[in-house]
Amino acid sequence: MPNPTAAMLVIGDEILSGRTRDANMHHLAQELTKVGINLREVRIVSDDRDAIVSALNDLRAAHDTVITSGGIGPTHDDITADCVAAAFGVHVDVRDDAAALLQAHYDSRGMEFNDARKRMARIPDGATLIENPVSIAPGFTIGNVHVMAGVPSVFQAMVASVIPTLTGGAPILSQTLRVDRGEGDIAGPLGRIAEEFPDLSIGSYPFQQNGAYGSNIVVRGSDGVQVDHAMARLAELFTA
Amino acid sequence: MPNPTAAMLVIGDEILSGRTRDANMHHLAQELTKVGINLREVRIVSDDRDAIVSALNDLRAAHDTVITSGGIGPTHDDITADCVAAAFGVHVDVRDDAAALLQAHYDSRGMEFNDARKRMARIPDGATLIENPVSIAPGFTIGNVHVMAGVPSVFQAMVASVIPTLTGGAPILSQTLRVDRGEGDIAGPLGRIAEEFPDLSIGSYPFQQNGAYGSNIVVRGSDGVQVDHAMARLAELFTA
Numbered sequence: 001m002p003n004p005t006a007a008m009l010v011i012g013d014e015i016l017s018g019r020t021r022d023a024n025m026h027h028l029a030q031e032l033t034k035v036g037i038n039l040r041e042v043r044i045v046s047d048d049r050d051a052i053v054s055a056l057n058d059l060r061a062a063h064d065t066v067i068t069s070g071g072i073g074p075t076h077d078d079i080t081a082d083c084v085a086a087a088f089g090v091h092v093d094v095r096d097d098a099a100a101l102l103q104a105h106y107d108s109r110g111m112e113f114n115d116a117r118k119r120m121a122r123i124p125d126g127a128t129l130i131e132n133p134v135s136i137a138p139g140f141t142i143g144n145v146h147v148m149a150g151v152p153s154v155f156q157a158m159v160a161s162v163i164p165t166l167t168g169g170a171p172i173l174s175q176t177l178r179v180d181r182g183e184g185d186i187a188g189p190l191g192r193i194a195e196e197f198p199d200l201s202i203g204s205y206p207f208q209q210n211g212a213y214g215s216n217i218v219v220r221g222s223d224g225v226q227v228d229h230a231m232a233r234l235a236e237l238f239t240a
Numbered sequence: 241m242p243n244p245t246a247a248m249l250v251i252g253d254e255i256l257s258g259r260t261r262d263a264n265m266h267h268l269a270q271e272l273t274k275v276g277i278n279l280r281e282v283r284i285v286s287d288d289r290d291a292i293v294s295a296l297n298d299l300r301a302a303h304d305t306v307i308t309s310g311g312i313g314p315t316h317d318d319i320t321a322d323c324v325a326a327a328f329g330v331h332v333d334v335r336d337d338a339a340a341l342l343q344a345h346y347d348s349r350g351m352e353f354n355d356a357r358k359r360m361a362r363i364p365d366g367a368t369l370i371e372n373p374v375s376i377a378p379g380f381t382i383g384n385v386h387v388m389a390g391v392p393s394v395f396q397a398m399v400a401s402v403i404p405t406l407t408g409g410a411p412i413l414s415q416t417l418r419v420d421r422g423e424g425d426i427a428g429p430l431g432r433i434a435e436e437f438p439d440l441s442i443g444s445y446p447f448q449q450n451g452a453y454g455s456n457i458v459v460r461g462s463d464g465v466q467v468d469h470a471m472a473r474l475a476e477l478f479t480a
Contacts, residue, residue, distance in 0.1 A: 013443055016279045017414070018269030019458065020445070025284075029258030039256045041291065042284040044265075047443070051281065074424045075444040076431035116427030151446060174257070184314045187356030191316035203253055203287070204315040205260070206391060218259065 003038045003169035003222060007059040010044040011052055011070040011080055012150055024069045024155045031159055036169030036222065037065065047071060052083040060087070060145050065166055067159070070150030072139065074116040081140075084147055085124035095123040098138050105136040130158050141165075170222035175231050179238045182206065182213035189237050190217065197230045199223060243278045243409035243462060247299040250284040251292055251310040251320055252390055264309045264395045271399055276409030276462065277305065287311060292323040300327070300385050305406055307399070310390030312379065314356040321380075324387055325364035335363040338378050345376040370398050381405075410462035415471050419478045422446065422453035429477050430457065437470045439463060 008028055014020040025042055032039045040063060045051040052071075059066045071080030085092035098121035099113075106113040120137040123129065130139035130146065132154055139148040139158045148158040179186060183206045194202040200221035207214050217238075219230050248268055254260040265282055272279045280303060285291040292311075299306045311320030325332035338361035339353075346353040360377040363369065370379035370386065372394055379388045379398045388398040419426060423446045434442040440461035447454050457478075459470045 013441060013460075014445055014458070015265075016269055016282065017412075017460065018266060018273050018279075019414070021266045025255075026258060026261045029256055033258050039258075040286055040288075042256065042282075044282040046280055048280075073444070073446060074427040076427070076434045077443050111424075114424065114428065116431075117424040119427070120424075153448075172257075174259070184351075184354065184357040184360075187314040187316070187359070188354065191356075194316045201253060201287075203317050204313070205254055206313060208393075218254070220253075220257065 003036050003172065004064040004167055005038045005040045005062075006032055006065040006067065007041040007043070007063040008039065009052075009055055009059055009066060009068040010042065010150075011047065011068060012044075013046045013077070015044055016046055023152045024150065027152070027156055028067060028069075028159060031163055033172050033174075035163060035166065036171050037166060038169075038172070047077045047079060049079060049083055049086070052080065053087045056084065056087040056145065060143065064144060066145045067162070068145065068147050069155050072120065072137065072147060072149055074119050074137075078119065080147060081122045081124060084142060084145060088124060088126075088142055088145075090125045090142075092122055092124045094118050094121045098123050098129060101129075101136055101138060131161050133157050172220055172222055173224055173227050174218060174220045175227055177217045177219075177231060177234050177238065178214065179217060180212065180214045181238065183215050186215060186217075186238055190234075193230060193233055193237070196233070197221075197226060200226055200230055202230065243276050243412065244304040244407055245278050245280045245302075246272055246305040246307065247281040247283070247303040248279065249292070249295055249299055249306060249308040250282065250390075251287065251308060252284075253286045253317070255284055256286055263392045264390065267392070267396055268307060268309075268399060271403055273412050273414075275403060275406065276411045277406060278409075278412070287317045287319060289319060289323055289326070292320065293327045296324065296327040296385065300383065304384060306385045307402070308385065308387050309395050312360065312377065312387060312389055314359050314377075318359065320387060321362045321364060324367075324382060324385060328364060328366075328382055328385075330365045330382075332362055332364045334358050334361045338363050338369060341369075341376055341378060371401050373397050412460055412462055413464055413467050414458060414460045415467055417457045417459075417471060417474050417478065418454065419457060420452065420454045421478065423455050426455060426457075426478055430474075433470060433473055433477070436473070437461075437466060440466055440470055442470065 127140035127142040134154045205216045367380040367382040445456045
């Protein structure tokens with residue numbers, strides 16, 4: 001059975017302008033791999049309604065699971081909840097359950113639950129909330145789409161609470177063989193081994209160290225016996 | 241006149257599996273910003289022919305310029321040149337000019353220009369070469385698409401040689417105001433200022449430091465007078 005697939009949609013001008021380096025994609029990629037879900041595509045779009053709605057509709061049709069990050073805060077450029085509602089064709093407004101969480105949080109700190117903060121309780125109809133133990137303002141799940149915050153500590157907490165709810169696959173095993181020869185030297189036989197093991201993904205990643213070329217050959221797959229077998233064949237060929 | 245737009249297509253399983261952290265996107269974002277080109281979208285896809293062709297056709301139709309990274313080496317998983325040719329509906333084969341560059345390079349090092357290395361001379365019909373001063377194997381430009389290597393040092397060299405050939409726009413100016421108040425406190429007035437300056441992009445990026453919340457307000461635009469004016473209004477409101 002093939003592994004389930006996922007896509008990620010990163011929403012935010014700050015990454016596209018080069019101001020901020022995205023940290024969430026790398027974290028999500030690693031967490032999904034652990035539970036046997038293949039992250040197949042990532043899109044990064046700006047804070048633009050049409051771009052967000054269109055990317056979201058493409059991705060949710062093509063993959064088992066979509067995870068978004070960014071754009072669910074209190075400021076004018078936080079438009080993700082409205083865009084997700086538009087993509088699903090549902091109504092969105094401040095919802096009582098989300099508002100109650102935030103009201104209690106601000107009350108306990110003696111802070112005003114003002115109109116801007118109420119934006120963080122805008123939840124599309126039919127969505128369920130994703131808990132935010134870091135700063136309370138919830139994410140939400142609608143259909144196969146999980147909407148999370150962009151702040152890395154909050155994103156990671158939300159990923160941790162959503163991952164156990166997803167249908168995973170056989171764990172994706174990965175082994176790496178370091179070969180101190182350039183890719184051009186090993187590419188011929190490597191390609192033949194890749195053909196021998198069509199169910200595995202065999203990649204080659206070149207590096208340069210102390211002026212010499214080398215390659216890391218990475219074998220990935222969910223069948224441990226095949227992965228071991230391919231690694232043995234590679235070691236025999238390239239490290240003799 | 242609006243700034244020209246660009247998109248980036250990152251090709252490579254190693255980023256989606258969480259094995260490698262992409263470094264090229266951040267570099268490209270900063271270089272494009274310097275010449276007034278708006279990076280509007282990034283897509284990361286796996287080494288899959290259909291995914292690459294379809295993403296490339298979407299992006300080149302929607303943006304003035306597309307830059308790809310990855311998948312132009314000598315191994316079996318390097319399929320970018322073939323995918324670009326398929327997207328443009330043109331023939332691709334080993335081309336004399338690219339082969340001559342590589343032949344001279346390997347001759348000078350006493351290395352064999354074997355079949356695997358000849359893959360790096362596969363160039364779609366009608367493309368022009370992008371120089372690679374680091375490891376010789378060229379990138380190429382076809383239509384509005386610039387195809388570059390994934391290895392960061394090579395990618396950066398190729399970006400440096402392509403950027404001067406692109407039509408830029410007015411430089412995009414950026415100023416940041418740090419406010420030691422949480423987003424929920426400032427969001428109301430900030431939204432009103434964003435409405436006053438529809439030609440600027442005004443973003444708010446929350447942070448937490450020593451247990452206190454703060455926000456960096458970033459004002460971006462190509463009209464320096466407007467950027468200064470907006471910054472003055474923000475400073476008056478939030479740092480008084």
